[in-house]
Amino acid sequence: MSDAATKPVHDQALCVFAAKDFASGAHPVWCPGCGDYGVLAGLERALATLGKPPHEVVLVSGIGCSSRLPGYMSTYGFHGVHGRALPVATGIKLVRPELEVIAVGGDGDGYSIGGNHFIHACRRNADILYVVMDNRVYGMTKGQPSPTTEPDWDSDIAPGGIGLRPFNPLAIAIASGANYVARGFSGDPDGLANLIVDGIRWPGFAFIEVLSPCITFRPEQSEWKKVVRPTSLTIEQDRAAATAWCSATTASAWVSCTVATARRPRRHCSRKSRLPISNANS
Amino acid sequence: MTAGAVFLRAAANAGYYGMMTQLFGAQVRGGESAALVQVSTEPIEAQPDRYDLFVALDWDKVEQFAAEIPLDEASVIVADPEAGAVPAGIAKSKGRVVSLKMSDPDAIRLERGLYGKRVNMFAAGAVCALIGVDAKHVQAAIENIFEGKGAELIAANVKGAVAGAAAAPGLTLNFRLDQATLAARWLISGNQALALGALRAGVRFVGCYPITPATDLVEWLAPHLKKLGGRLVLGEDELAAINLALGASYAGTPAMTVTSGPGFSLMVETLGLAVAAEIPMVLIDVMRAGPSTGIASKTEQSDVNLAIYGAHGDAPRVVLAPISVADCINTAEYAVYVAESLQLPVIVLSDQSLGQATTVIDPSSERPKPLKRRTNGVAADKPFKRYAIGPDPITPMPLPGTPGREWVAEGLTHSEAGLPASGAGVHVAQINKRAKKVQRFDPGKYWGESWGEGDIAVLAFGSTIGPARAAARRLAAAGHPIRVIALRVLSPLPMAALARALDGVHRIIVVEQNHGAQLYHHLIGQKAIPPSAESVARPGPLPYRPSEIASYVV
Numbered sequence: 001m002s003d004a005a006t007k008p009v010h011d012q013a014l015c016v017f018a019a020k021d022f023a024s025g026a027h028p029v030w031c032p033g034c035g036d037y038g039v040l041a042g043l044e045r046a047l048a049t050l051g052k053p054p055h056e057v058v059l060v061s062g063i064g065c066s067s068r069l070p071g072y073m074s075t076y077g078f079h080g081v082h083g084r085a086l087p088v089a090t091g092i093k094l095v096r097p098e099l100e101v102i103a104v105g106g107d108g109d110g111y112s113i114g115g116n117h118f119i120h121a122c123r124r125n126a127d128i129l130y131v132v133m134d135n136r137v138y139g140m141t142k143g144q145p146s147p148t149t150e151p152d153w154d155s156d157i158a159p160g161g162i163g164l165r166p167f168n169p170l171a172i173a174i175a176s177g178a179n180y181v182a183r184g185f186s187g188d189p190d191g192l193a194n195l196i197v198d199g200i201r202w203p204g205f206a207f208i209e210v211l212s213p214c215i216t217f218r219p220e221q222s223e224w225k226k227v228v229r230p231t232s233l234t235i236e237q238d239r240a241a242a243t244a245w246c247s248a249t250t251a252s253a254w255v256s257c258t259v260a261t262a263r264r265p266r267r268h269c270s271r272k273s274r275l276p277i278s279n280a281n282s
Numbered sequence: 283m284t285a286g287a288v289f290l291r292a293a294a295n296a297g298y299y300g301m302m303t304q305l306f307g308a309q310v311r312g313g314e315s316a317a318l319v320q321v322s323t324e325p326i327e328a329q330p331d332r333y334d335l336f337v338a339l340d341w342d343k344v345e346q347f348a349a350e351i352p353l354d355e356a357s358v359i360v361a362d363p364e365a366g367a368v369p370a371g372i373a374k375s376k377g378r379v380v381s382l383k384m385s386d387p388d389a390i391r392l393e394r395g396l397y398g399k400r401v402n403m404f405a406a407g408a409v410c411a412l413i414g415v416d417a418k419h420v421q422a423a424i425e426n427i428f429e430g431k432g433a434e435l436i437a438a439n440v441k442g443a444v445a446g447a448a449a450a451p452g453l454t455l456n457f458r459l460d461q462a463t464l465a466a467r468w469l470i471s472g473n474q475a476l477a478l479g480a481l482r483a484g485v486r487f488v489g490c491y492p493i494t495p496a497t498d499l500v501e502w503l504a505p506h507l508k509k510l511g512g513r514l515v516l517g518e519d520e521l522a523a524i525n526l527a528l529g530a531s532y533a534g535t536p537a538m539t540v541t542s543g544p545g546f547s548l549m550v551e552t553l554g555l556a557v558a559a560e561i562p563m564v565l566i567d568v569m570r571a572g573p574s575t576g577i578a579s580k581t582e583q584s585d586v587n588l589a590i591y592g593a594h595g596d597a598p599r600v601v602l603a604p605i606s607v608a609d610c611i612n613t614a615e616y617a618v619y620v621a622e623s624l625q626l627p628v629i630v631l632s633d634q635s636l637g638q639a640t641t642v643i644d645p646s647s648e649r650p651k652p653l654k655r656r657t658n659g660v661a662a663d664k665p666f667k668r669y670a671i672g673p674d675p676i677t678p679m680p681l682p683g684t685p686g687r688e689w690v691a692e693g694l695t696h697s698e699a700g701l702p703a704s705g706a707g708v709h710v711a712q713i714n715k716r717a718k719k720v721q722r723f724d725p726g727k728y729w730g731e732s733w734g735e736g737d738i739a740v741l742a743f744g745s746t747i748g749p750a751r752a753a754a755r756r757l758a759a760a761g762h763p764i765r766v767i768a769l770r771v772l773s774p775l776p777m778a779a780l781a782r783a784l785d786g787v788h789r790i791i792v793v794e795q796n797h798g799a800q801l802y803h804h805l806i807g808q809k810a811i812p813p814s815a816e817s818v819a820r821p822g823p824l825p826y827r828p829s830e831i832a833s834y835v836v
């Protein structure tokens with residue numbers, strides 16, 4: 001494994017667009033304090049940095065609080081049905097490769113009902129970016145455990161906890177053939193913007209899992225900002241090693257990480273900031 | 283199978299019309315099978331009441347097919363005595379059994395080792411000779427069917443067929459057909475014809491998942507699509523298949539998905555999305571016997587309800603059904619134009635019986651007039667009103683990549699600008715907008731077809747039209763003229779055209795191949811036919827025979 005040195009994206013941006021050019025002006029339905037605001041901000045900043053005009057970007061989503069995001073941006077969008085964002089995004093990209101296609105959604109949408117599409121989208125490795133706002137809960141349906149929920153998390157539908165081992169999205173993505181996987185934090189939109197810029201520039205399927213607290217049904221997640229700490233980009237040619245690394249790192253610690261396999265980005269990719277540095281260890 | 287294919291193609295080469303359907307046992311690969319071939323100087327659109335000639339290559343598990351191969355005392359059963367006694371299920375037809383030693387006596391040992399006893403080519407050669415198809419047509423058929431398999435294999439097969447033809451006169455059977463008239467015709471299956479029509483209409487993206495009896499449609503289409511610069515994506519399931527197609531269509535490429543009942547059930551979710559978000563797409567359902575996994579390889583017309591009404595909520599769409607194998611081309615082409623111009627899903631209901639019937643057709647020189655998607659749209663204030671409510675329910679859907687027209691395709695109830703909304707006003711306005719598109723749809727002459735005179739009408743769709751027409755011809759010859767009305771547009775029902783076609787009719791008989799009388803109830807429910815109309819409805823997989831319909835009518 002090797003660590004890549006990085007530079008801040010904003011240094012090199014030809015700022016034709018400002019982040020606000022990517023906002024639709026529609027008022028989000030999200031609860032005040034929802035992590036998804038940070039993801040929206042991160043996406044707007046990343047697209048401004050990339051200098052992509054809004055009409056060349058298509059945001060595709062399924063159903064959930066997080067999946068409402070396309071309506072809040074000024075780009076083209078496709079708000080489809082629950083769990084099916086990735087095949088729609090793939091269909092768009094295959095016939096219009098010049099468009100920047102970004103799928104977004106939640107952990108329930110992407111890992112549960114859309115889990116099969118997730119695996120096969122990684123396998124297909126089309127040049128799209130997939131951002132999952134993981135709050136470890138079905139937010140929109142008011143608080144049921146999702147595939148990433150801790151086994152002992154108590155809820156009305158599963159008193160005492162669901163009792164199942166959580167799904168490890170990063171390890172599954174890398175093992176299934178995604179070229180770029182990263183975990184970011186909605187509490188750091190700038191750091192997230194950097195990951196998004198990287199993911200978009202990286203050829204093939206890029207997957208970014210964003211820890212995005214659900215303030216309403218998982219209020220304890222507001223503590224995430226104290227414990228999350230960053231790591232840096234790792235380029236690993238050996239997919240099995242990358243999978244094992246992802247599995248070990250993301251399951252055991254509150255870290256963000258970026259692992260990329262295969263080739264380097266086609267375009268120069270530079271960045272520095274990662275997740276907010278916090279001293280708390282997990 | 284190959285024997286049937288050679289026979290049909292040789293007859294077609296000689297200028298005859300023909301049709302071949304196939305029967306398979308439960309074996310995944312190999313195993314018992316039967317090819318049912320008809321040839322005639324007249325076009326053929328239905329399976330017959332009976333077969334004149336049954337040639338047994340062997341008797342293995344043949345009785346399972348007995349119900350599908352009607353034979354009678356006038357039929358001739360040709361079999362090699364080496365294959366053993368005629369099984370009871372076949373013998374009970376009382377058909378005359380004629381012995382024929384079928385292995386090619388001149389085959390050298392190497393040929394036998396390599397190509398088996400070549401009884402199939404022997405049989406094809408014998409049958410072709412019996413009906414009077416010249417050896418040169420048989421040779422051409424073999425060359426076509428074994429194209430690319432090497433000269434040695436072709437020569438061995440031709441040799442087998444020649445041996446069969448030489449043995450034919452010894453049978454002293456008379457099955458000679460009248461001289462055929464040569465014309466430029468096509469040998470095509472319904473599935474191939476649907477694929478061709480879709481390609482003609484500009485479909486350049488196909489999302490699919492394998493399912494019998496729709497797979498051969500996509501397999502035939504794949505290389506052609508590739509040549510045309512299109513793209514076929516094999517999804518991980520039908521949910522993916524239809525969403526892949528919908529994404530491609532949203533991005534501006536006419537797209538379709540192809541499936542059969544079990545896959546269609548999975549696709550219903552996204553069918554509703556295509557309606558709500560107003561995205562064009564074509565869904566071809568090659569129906570098979572259901573419910574659930576049903577019978578994969580056999581026909582039924584039991585997805586009518588699913589096609590017309592499947593989806594939660596009010597989800598208006600257009601449902602078409604091809605009128606014949608030949609018409610599959612135009613119906614598919616038309617389906618794409620309707621989808622593109624109305625911005626909604628169009629379902630094409632075919633069935634195994636049409637889809638896998640290889641048929642000699644006279645290709646139509648007429649094609650539907652192209653209709654295009656509206657992509658323009660006036661420069662507007664932001665946000666762009668993709669779902670604007672106005673006099674025209676069809677509103678422009680700019681292609682992604684168009685500056686200043688950004689919009690979000692939305693499956694939730696939405697405002698004119700495509701933002702999720704839950705007010706009563708927007709909900710009703712958008713429901714009405716989508717309903718209006720379908721209400722105002724006028725298929726013109728594409729509503730369906732009607733033949734014949736008389737005050738009795740048989741109303742049918744898809745593969746039941748052929749036997750209904752054959753029954754009508756027979757009844758007319760016997761002095762009982764009837765009308766046959768074929769519906770191409772099953773939904774929304776072409777009320778005015780149907781009323782015209784039914785003018786002066788006092789007895790209406792709706793014939794369909796499902797137990798629930800799905801089309802009949804649709805017609806009654808929409809008040810397209812009076813309550814006095816009669817229903818002839820029974821499930822598959824046995825095809826309707828002309829005699830079954832004729833004997834019901836009189």
Ligand SMILES: Cc1ncc(C[n+]2csc(CCOP(=O)(O)OP(=O)(O)O)c2C)c(N)n1
Nearest residue numbers: 063064065066082106107108109138139140
């Ligand atoms: C087919 C279907 N099943 C169930 C639902 C109900 N539903 C809406 S959102 C959702 C879960 C969303 O969870 P997640 O993707 O994690 O999004 P979040 O709201 O947490 O951002 C469910 C089950 C639905 N809309 N469609």
Ligand code: SF4
Nearest residue numbers: 031034065139214215
């Ligand atoms: S319920 Fe949770 S995920 Fe949904 S908007 Fe509120 S905070 Fe965000």
Ligand SMILES: [Mg+2]
Nearest residue numbers: 106107137139
């Ligand atoms: Mg969630």
